[in-house]
């Protein structure tokens with residue numbers, strides 16, 4: 156990391172003595188000023204709850220935490236995810252803007268054509284963390300005209316109990332923000348469930364102890380056999396390779412966010428540049444078991460996107476496979492397709508880094524195309 | 525440090541510039557509504573989100589809420605990174621652009637000019653009111669009389685003004701932070 160210029164530090168100090176300690180974490184003065192303002196607001200807000208006299212001391216404490224590199228979202232306790240302000244807490248991954256952009260785009264794609272679309276949609280989010288994906292999908296889906304009568308049945312699943320608790324708290328505050336009128340929208344939000352399950356556990360392993368496998372957890376939830384169908388499967392699984400964790404992952408992420416959420420725990424001997432791919436074959440096996448027709452998986456970059464697209468191409472059931480960039484709805488002059496090793500051409504949509512893989516098959520092809 | 529990495533020229537979902545809020549500070553004495561902000565057409569602007577270069581997704585956790593919009597007919601560039609919410613920044617940037625365009629178009633008759641003039645007038649009248657109140661209190665010591673509630677000056681107004689000017693202008697990519705003088 157380049158050293159900060161002494162003139163910049165002097166300039167910062169002249170504005171506020173609390174700015175220089177923030178500069179290393181924020182990098183530029185403008186961001187440091189913004190963050191200091193947010194920290195001040197937070198200190199005043201929390202100070203008001205326990206006597207104003209302490210807000211000065213508590214501001215210094217907040218600044219010191221930020222100066223050590225702690226993400227501001229953990230300090231303030233929330234992060235904006237699209238339109239939603241969600242709670243954050245150490246031990247659970249902070250939702251990322253790019254994830255919000257993909258989820259919003261997916262909700263729009265599923266709303267383009269309603270003819271032939273089932274009136275009930277079952278949506279499963281694996282590795283749900285803070286619950287951000289189903290909560291934003293719900294919000295964006297009902298923001299589209301013509302969806303008010305469609306019922307969403309949404310389930311999230313995670314291995315971390317801490318994450319599940321946070322997701323349920325986030326769900327509660329979204330419920331509190333809804334209108335009291337009973338609609339498909341409010342019913343769907345209230346019915347959203349977060350389950351304790353291990354995505355990597357295959358049926359054969361049949362665990363006796365929690366967490367159980369995904370299919371088993373879903374069966375317990377709905378009390379039905381055979382396994383219920385989930386038309387849509389979304390996942391932002393841990394996808395950083397052990398190598399990339401050491402080299403290209405920001406220090407603040409490494410030091411403060413849970414490694415369980417970032418790097419797949421993989422005891423096998425896969426080469427360390429590729430051991431970030433562990434979840435994808437497992438997610439695809441689940442997609443088959445759950446008769447999924449639409450998938451959206453987040454990935455680290457265009458290379459991983461291509462590897463996942465190759466897995467999909469090999470399955471040959473997927474009618475359409477696309478790679479989405481950070482901002483899938485935007486126009487750009489970047490390459491609009493990539494060629495897979497097998498020679499298949501995959502369209503790449505939007506602008507920014509390769510960010511997710513989207514695919515559909517079966518009946519969904521009729522109403523998505 | 526900031527690199528513009530993409531541009532949204534075709535928006536799938538527009539953001540409406542917020543309807544002008546009215547800040548009436550003295551109840552019972554309604555203020556004439558400000559002229560409306562000019563409407564910003566989504567087709568006339570180029571919006572971009574600013575974020576750091578390098579990998580994104582799980583590998584970094586930057587709050588990248590900055591929004592920059594360019595008004596294509598005039599070339600005016602406005603940027604907002606005032607709030608932590610990108611959606612609010614999008615609205616703020618549009619409001620800011622609307623004010624700018626209005627100022628250019630109408631000069632003295634613009635919303636900002638009217639607001640500014642009102643704020644000055646209010647300050648003056650707040651001073652007058654305070655003096656009047658003081659005099660009244662003095663009188664009351666002798667004579668018993670009715671005391672009218674006196675509205676507190678232009679507090680609401682100043683917050684409205686600072687709320688609107690919070691985001692920064694950039695005149696086509698110039699430095700946005702004024703250098704602090706006399707440091708050291």
Ligand SMILES: C[S@@+](CC[C@H](N)C(=O)[O-])C[C@H]1O[C@@H](n2cnc3c(N)ncnc32)[C@H](O)[C@@H]1O
Nearest residue numbers: 250282283284313314315353354355391393416
């Ligand atoms: C990258 S985070 C995604 C969280 C959230 N969906 C988001 O987008 O912010 C990955 C999540 O997967 C969970 N996880 C890790 N291993 C898992 C496993 N074997 N089964 C289920 N969840 C797992 C972690 O606890 C973490 O919450």
